[in-house]
Amino acid sequence: MSASPPSIAVHAEPSETGEIKLGYVELADDARYINRGEHSGIVFTDLGRPYQGSQVAFEDARVIGRVIGIEFSMEKATAKSADELLQRTSDWMERDGVHFVLVDLPAVALKNLAHSLADSPVVLFNISASEDSLRGEDCAKNVLHTYPSEAMLSDALMQFLVAKGWLQILILQGPALEDAAMVAALQRSAKKFRANVVETRPFLLTNDPRNREQTNIVLMTTGVRYDVVYVADSSGEFGRYVSYETSLPRPVVGSAGLVPTAWSWSWDRDAAVQLQHRYEKVSPPRRMNGADWAAWEAVKAVTQAVMRTHSTDFDAVKAFLLSDKLTLDTVKGNPGSFRAWDHQLRAPILLSTADAVIERAPLPQYLHQTNVLDTLGIDAPESACRF
Amino acid sequence: MTLSLAVLVLALVLSAGAKAKGTGYVFVSNEKTNNIAVIDPKQDYKIAQWIPTSHRPRDMKFGDSRRLLYVACGDDDVIDVIDVATLKVADHIPTGPSPEMFALSGDGKALYVSNEEASSVQQISIADKIIMREIATGAEPEGVAISADGKTLYVTSEVTDMVHVVDAAAGAVTDNIVVGTRPRRFLLLPDGKELWVSNELSGQVSVIDRAANRVTATIDFRPPGFRQVDVTPVGMTMTRDGKTAIVALGRANHVAIVDTATRKVEDYVLVGSRAWGVALSPDEKTLYVANGLSDDLSIVDMESRKAIRAVPVGRVPHSVLVDE
Numbered sequence: 001m002s003a004s005p006p007s008i009a010v011h012a013e014p015s016e017t018g019e020i021k022l023g024y025v026e027l028a029d030d031a032r033y034i035n036r037g038e039h040s041g042i043v044f045t046d047l048g049r050p051y052q053g054s055q056v057a058f059e060d061a062r063v064i065g066r067v068i069g070i071e072f073s074m075e076k077a078t079a080k081s082a083d084e085l086l087q088r089t090s091d092w093m094e095r096d097g098v099h100f101v102l103v104d105l106p107a108v109a110l111k112n113l114a115h116s117l118a119d120s121p122v123v124l125f126n127i128s129a130s131e132d133s134l135r136g137e138d139c140a141k142n143v144l145h146t147y148p149s150e151a152m153l154s155d156a157l158m159q160f161l162v163a164k165g166w167l168q169i170l171i172l173q174g175p176a177l178e179d180a181a182m183v184a185a186l187q188r189s190a191k192k193f194r195a196n197v198v199e200t201r202p203f204l205l206t207n208d209p210r211n212r213e214q215t216n217i218v219l220m221t222t223g224v225r226y227d228v229v230y231v232a233d234s235s236g237e238f239g240r241y242v243s244y245e246t247s248l249p250r251p252v253v254g255s256a257g258l259v260p261t262a263w264s265w266s267w268d269r270d271a272a273v274q275l276q277h278r279y280e281k282v283s284p285p286r287r288m289n290g291a292d293w294a295a296w297e298a299v300k301a302v303t304q305a306v307m308r309t310h311s312t313d314f315d316a317v318k319a320f321l322l323s324d325k326l327t328l329d330t331v332k333g334n335p336g337s338f339r340a341w342d343h344q345l346r347a348p349i350l351l352s353t354a355d356a357v358i359e360r361a362p363l364p365q366y367l368h369q370t371n372v373l374d375t376l377g378i379d380a381p382e383s384a385c386r387f
Numbered sequence: 388m389t390l391s392l393a394v395l396v397l398a399l400v401l402s403a404g405a406k407a408k409g410t411g412y413v414f415v416s417n418e419k420t421n422n423i424a425v426i427d428p429k430q431d432y433k434i435a436q437w438i439p440t441s442h443r444p445r446d447m448k449f450g451d452s453r454r455l456l457y458v459a460c461g462d463d464d465v466i467d468v469i470d471v472a473t474l475k476v477a478d479h480i481p482t483g484p485s486p487e488m489f490a491l492s493g494d495g496k497a498l499y500v501s502n503e504e505a506s507s508v509q510q511i512s513i514a515d516k517i518i519m520r521e522i523a524t525g526a527e528p529e530g531v532a533i534s535a536d537g538k539t540l541y542v543t544s545e546v547t548d549m550v551h552v553v554d555a556a557a558g559a560v561t562d563n564i565v566v567g568t569r570p571r572r573f574l575l576l577p578d579g580k581e582l583w584v585s586n587e588l589s590g591q592v593s594v595i596d597r598a599a600n601r602v603t604a605t606i607d608f609r610p611p612g613f614r615q616v617d618v619t620p621v622g623m624t625m626t627r628d629g630k631t632a633i634v635a636l637g638r639a640n641h642v643a644i645v646d647t648a649t650r651k652v653e654d655y656v657l658v659g660s661r662a663w664g665v666a667l668s669p670d671e672k673t674l675y676v677a678n679g680l681s682d683d684l685s686i687v688d689m690e691s692r693k694a695i696r697a698v699p700v701g702r703v704p705h706s707v708l709v710d711e
Contacts, residue, residue: 060525060526060546060547063525063526063547064525064547064548064549067547067549067563067565068565271503271527271545274485274503274504274526274527277504278526304548304568307548307565327567327568327588327589327616328568329546329568329569329588333638334616334617335568335588335589335590335616371614371616
């Protein structure tokens with residue numbers, strides 16, 4: 001017996017119809033997606049553009065819209081340049097009444113777009129950039145972040161390490177800027193949760209024997225005592241080989257081994273499996289990743305705001321999004337909402353290996369005066385964000 | 388109908404006239420160990436037996452005057468039919484994908500089963516074991532409740548935050564009521580006027596006026612030591628007179644005892660981890676609570692309103708069903 005498509009028969013005619021239009025932008029030549037996660041034809045990470053994640057939530061939005069008498073629509077644009085990005089979003093706003101836009105952009109492009117649209121009636125959802133600067137000194141009033149920040153990810157990992165008593169951390173840092181950002185976040189988390197970074201050693205991607213101190217993992221992990229090895233490797237190429245090559249027998253965490261992430265396909269609580277299956281129906285062959293989840297959350301946020309205010313008015317919807325009445329299903333147990341001081345979605349973080357979620361952060365040992373989710377990431381008193 | 392089910396029904400019909408003598412057993416379905424723990428209160432809550440079932444047993448209901456126990460097995464897409472006299476699975480009724488909760492039709496001849504993965508509720512003939520009808524719902528339907536007159540079916544959709552109102556005869560959705568975030572289960576009050584819905588992620592119970600098909604009140608819960616965001620109400624039950632309701636508060640590890648007339652929480656009782664399934668003993672002096680993440684069943688004395696025991700059961704206990 002095949003399942004019917006999920007359309008609910010609506011027998012009562014809605015008394016009024018409104019419409020809400022969402023947008024989705026990405027960059028054609030986004031360096032984050034080029035040559036990442038794939039080597040010699042083998043795809044070894046789940047990195048990938050998160051558009052399909054938004055589509056799963058969009059289908060649910062349409063179903064809800066039919067019941068409440070509001071029509072949801074979504075337009076996508078793949079821009080070739082920053083100028084084109086700005087042009088498309090401005091056109092959408094002025095001509096098509098699109099005021100809520102999901103943005104899958106690298107940090108600099110996102111910052112510039114937000115700045116250019118600073119005085120426009122638009123909300124940009126950051127669904128894939130983890131940079132802490134976007135939530136701090138480069139924060140923008142018109143940006144909401146559903147993707148977790150680097151600080152949230154490193155705090156989640158650090159809570160776990162400290163709870164286990166693995167306090168001495170050796171860092172192996174790659175050459176990319178993203179790797180430096182990861183290490184900076186980890187050092188802040190170590191200070192926050194009272195762990196100790198014993199040393200930070202660089203690695204390089206090269207076979208040049210003159211650089212063997214930076215390529216040979218045994219050499220890199222010798223001569224110092226540590227409980228755990230943290231690898232900062234945004235390329236994905238190096239980190240996966242560190243386990244079992246370290247000089248001392250130690251767990252590997254960070255970019256490989258135990259990885260903090262917004263989503264893991266292996267998460268099986270809180271109806272995660274049902275969401276995963278709905279995603280896989282529209283997007284073989286890749287499994288859902290953290291950015292997919294963030295894109296999904298962004299659409300869900302707009303849907304809930306429209307549903308609860310029963311309005312498509314920009315100010316009303318935006319006000320609800322930023323209120324404490326928002327209770328987003330994060331599919332990780334706790335309801336999510338946006339932090340007032342930096343517009344970051346507060347949500348649990350999963351600590352995952354290749355095939356299992358080992359722990360969900362925040363761990364139960366960590367308390368907070370208002371919301372335990374705020375033990376992850378930059379809290380209000382520490383925030384550098386001034387809207 | 389298949390031979391085994393026909394034989395079973397025939398045997399029961401031949402022994403009919405006398406109502407099935409109650410076993411007094413407490414049944415607990417265990418999602419990960421794929422079995423039902425059969426607990427005997429008369430033997431100091433000893434587990435008298437384990438009934439192996441199909442994979443991922445969850446909701447349970449009695450049928451045929453408690454001679455049969457139906458259990459929805461989500462990973463094998465069947466409802467196992469257990470003969471209560473022998474405590475053995477006697478038959479299987481195939482369902483759609485991932486059956487979770489279900490209700491019996493007014494005449495006891497059909498099951499309404501929510502399919503978590505197919506966004507639908509199926510009406511299945513028990514005797515013929517065929518799917519008579521499939522009713523489309525929003526994503527992740529769970530709770531299914533049927534009115535006393537058997538004419539109206541209510542279904543929650545966890546993802547669209549709605550309750551669907553279904554005309555049972557026509558098999559069609561006639562109305563949709565927007566409730567809280569992630570609605571799970573129902574409680575139909577015996578006066579027929581109110582339908583309660585637990586909203587897992589807004590931490591509240593919505594009270595629906597059945598005549599108007601609207602939410603007219605919400606009930607908040609604040610067990611000691613927990614914030615609203617930690618309260619995830621799921622399972623509910625009530626006394627036969629409808630005056631007292633019990634709401635399991637999920638991750639808040641408590642149940643709330645509520646006066647249904649005033650809608651005030653009278654007491655919070657500390658139970659185990661992730662309390663979902665709740666059921667009362669026939670004399671309503673004992674409450675049983677299935678704790679999904681501590682793998683045990685809490686036994687609560689309703690007079691002192693305290694948990695007096697916790698009995699280890701299988702892994703990830705889901706529902707509790709009590710025989711007379």
